[in-house]
Amino acid sequence: MTHGPGEVVVTGVGLAVPGAGTPEALLRRTACPVTGPDPEPFDTAARIGRRGHRYKDRATRLALCAALDALRSADLIPADGEEVTVPGDTIGVVASSNLGNLDTACLTAAAIAERSAVDLSPMSLPNASSNVIASWVAIRHGLRGPNLMLCNGATSGLDAVHWAAALVTAGRVRRAVVIGVETRNAVVADLLGRSAGELLDGAAALVVEGARWAEARGARAVAALGPYERRAGLTGCVEALLPDGAAPGVWFTPERYAEGPAGAVPVPQAVPVPQAVPRYDVSGAVGRASGALGVLQCAAAVGWLARAGAGTGAGPEPGAGVGPEPGAGVGPEPGAGVGPEPGARVGPEPGAGLGTAFAAGPGAAPDPVPASRQALITCGDDSADAVAGLLLRPTPDRCPPHPARAALISMECSR
Numbered sequence: 001m002t003h004g005p006g007e008v009v010v011t012g013v014g015l016a017v018p019g020a021g022t023p024e025a026l027l028r029r030t031a032c033p034v035t036g037p038d039p040e041p042f043d044t045a046a047r048i049g050r051r052g053h054r055y056k057d058r059a060t061r062l063a064l065c066a067a068l069d070a071l072r073s074a075d076l077i078p079a080d081g082e083e084v085t086v087p088g089d090t091i092g093v094v095a096s097s098n099l100g101n102l103d104t105a106c107l108t109a110a111a112i113a114e115r116s117a118v119d120l121s122p123m124s125l126p127n128a129s130s131n132v133i134a135s136w137v138a139i140r141h142g143l144r145g146p147n148l149m150l151c152n153g154a155t156s157g158l159d160a161v162h163w164a165a166a167l168v169t170a171g172r173v174r175r176a177v178v179i180g181v182e183t184r185n186a187v188v189a190d191l192l193g194r195s196a197g198e199l200l201d202g203a204a205a206l207v208v209e210g211a212r213w214a215e216a217r218g219a220r221a222v223a224a225l226g227p228y229e230r231r232a233g234l235t236g237c238v239e240a241l242l243p244d245g246a247a248p249g250v251w252f253t254p255e256r257y258a259e260g261p262a263g264a265v266p267v268p269q270a271v272p273v274p275q276a277v278p279r280y281d282v283s284g285a286v287g288r289a290s291g292a293l294g295v296l297q298c299a300a301a302v303g304w305l306a307r308a309g310a311g312t313g314a315g316p317e318p319g320a321g322v323g324p325e326p327g328a329g330v331g332p333e334p335g336a337g338v339g340p341e342p343g344a345r346v347g348p349e350p351g352a353g354l355g356t357a358f359a360a361g362p363g364a365a366p367d368p369v370p371a372s373r374q375a376l377i378t379c380g381d382d383s384a385d386a387v388a389g390l391l392l393r394p395t396p397d398r399c400p401p402h403p404a405r406a407a408l409i410s411m412e413c414s415r
Contacts, residue, residue, distance in 0.1 A: 007211040008168050009209055009221035009395055010222050011073075012075075013070055013206055013207075014066040014073055015066060015203075016065035016066040016181075017204065017296075018041060020285075023299045023302040023306065027300045027304055030280045030282050042201070044065050047065045047068060048065055054123075055123040056136065057100075057101055059133055059203075063097075063205070064140055067093075067140075067205045068082065070207050071084065074175075075217075076207065082140070083142065084141055086175075089144040089173075090145060090175060091144075091174075092172065092176040093134045093147045093179070094161075094176055094178050095134035095181070096152070096159070096160035096181075096294070096295065097180070098156055098182070098290045099182055099183070099188045099291070102191065105128050107187070130149060137179060145167070145172065145176065146172055151291065153381070153386060154255065154293070154380045155379055155387065156180075156294065157289075157292055157297070158377065158379055158390050160180065162390070164178045164208050174209065175208065175214075180291060180292030182199070182200045182202075183202075184201045198287055200289040200292055221395045223305050223392050224392070224393040225391075225393075227391050230387070230388045231387055231389075232386075232387070233382055234254065234272055237380075237387045242376065247372060248372065248374050249304075249372050250376065251279050251375075252301060253279050253280065254378055254379050255293055256284070280304075294377065297379065298377060298392060305392065305393075309394055373394055374393050375391065
């Protein structure tokens with residue numbers, strides 16, 4: 001199969017979230033939130049060990065766990081190792097966290113104000129750097145591609161996915177690890193005015209990769225990135241992604257999105273997605289996720305696409321209370337394909353701005369994946385004129401079950 005230079009796929013997903021170890025488990029937990037005591041905090045030592053992590057903050061350790069899981073899922077790291085199997089300069093890192101090292105920065109500033117800089121530990125001071133999360137992931141695995149850290153408010157997670165895909169499309173790297181992480185502690189809870197139990201303490205990671213490079217090394221894509229939009233409001237964002245009122249197969253809503261008071265009659269013009277479309281709010285299951293939300297939503301959407309592809313239906317679990325009326329089907333029709341037509345292009349037009357980052361360009365198939373088989377992901381604050389949206393699409397198995405590994409070359413990043 002021949003792929004255009006702009007087609008970007010997801011080849012790996014990693015999670016470091018209490019009670020949800022896979023995309024499918026995250027989706028189930030989102031559809032049917034667990035009642036009762038909260039699960040135990042994620043044990044980072046069980047995945048990455050304790051050696052060498054004594055002075056790393058909680059957000060960095062969670063990010064390292066999710067990134068390792070994603071890289072192994074993408075077959076870029078063997079199950080029993082931590083070294084990547086492709087040249088390190090072909091992999092970039094884009095991390096998103098608005099509050100990840102806030103505790104370190106605030107406690108450091110307080111120590112200096114109350115005493116002096118002499119009292120600071122030289123081992124913990126590097127954690128006050130805003131890019132510490134992305135940097136440690138790159139150092140740990142020898143990833144020498146571009147390294148970015150985003151702190152961009154409510155849209156930060158989806159923005160990170162966008163910029164990682166932009167790096168791939170531009171030929172800067174062949175693949176990138178995208179990480180969204182937030183943690184809860186007294187400093188974060190005090191800043192947000194919320195109890196710690198309401199906040200996420202976890203991380204999610206994706207490996208986004210050029211489709212032709214994934215196919216060359218025999219990797220299986222689990223999803224394809226569709227268009228990305230960033231608009232001043234939720235309605236405008238959704239309409240740009242899904243023109244003519246097309247209904248997606250599922251909608252991952254902004255954090256704690258409310259369509260109106262309980263019992264109120266919905267106003268059609270105020271709700272950008274038809275009522276029959278199932279809705280999932282990931283933050284309701286894992287806590288308010290801030291800069292990690294967009295990456296978590298993509299991970300859950302991969303779970304939804306896997307269920308749809310398996311023919312088990314993609315609607316919410318019984319009793320979820322966030323989807324259509326009982327009996328409403330949203331899965332694919334029997335025998336429906338699961339990928340774009342050959343030659344479909346998902347990359348940006350030359351010179352395209354943020355509003356049309358990954359829309360199909362010239363040469364795209366005239367009959368793309370139906371909207372009803374795509375996942376709509378939105379996050380942001382509608383009242384603050386900042387909303388980002390992304391479509392995640394199904395993709396066929398591009399490779400044999402056990403393909404031969406492609407030979408490595410020294411200039412693997414060349415276009």
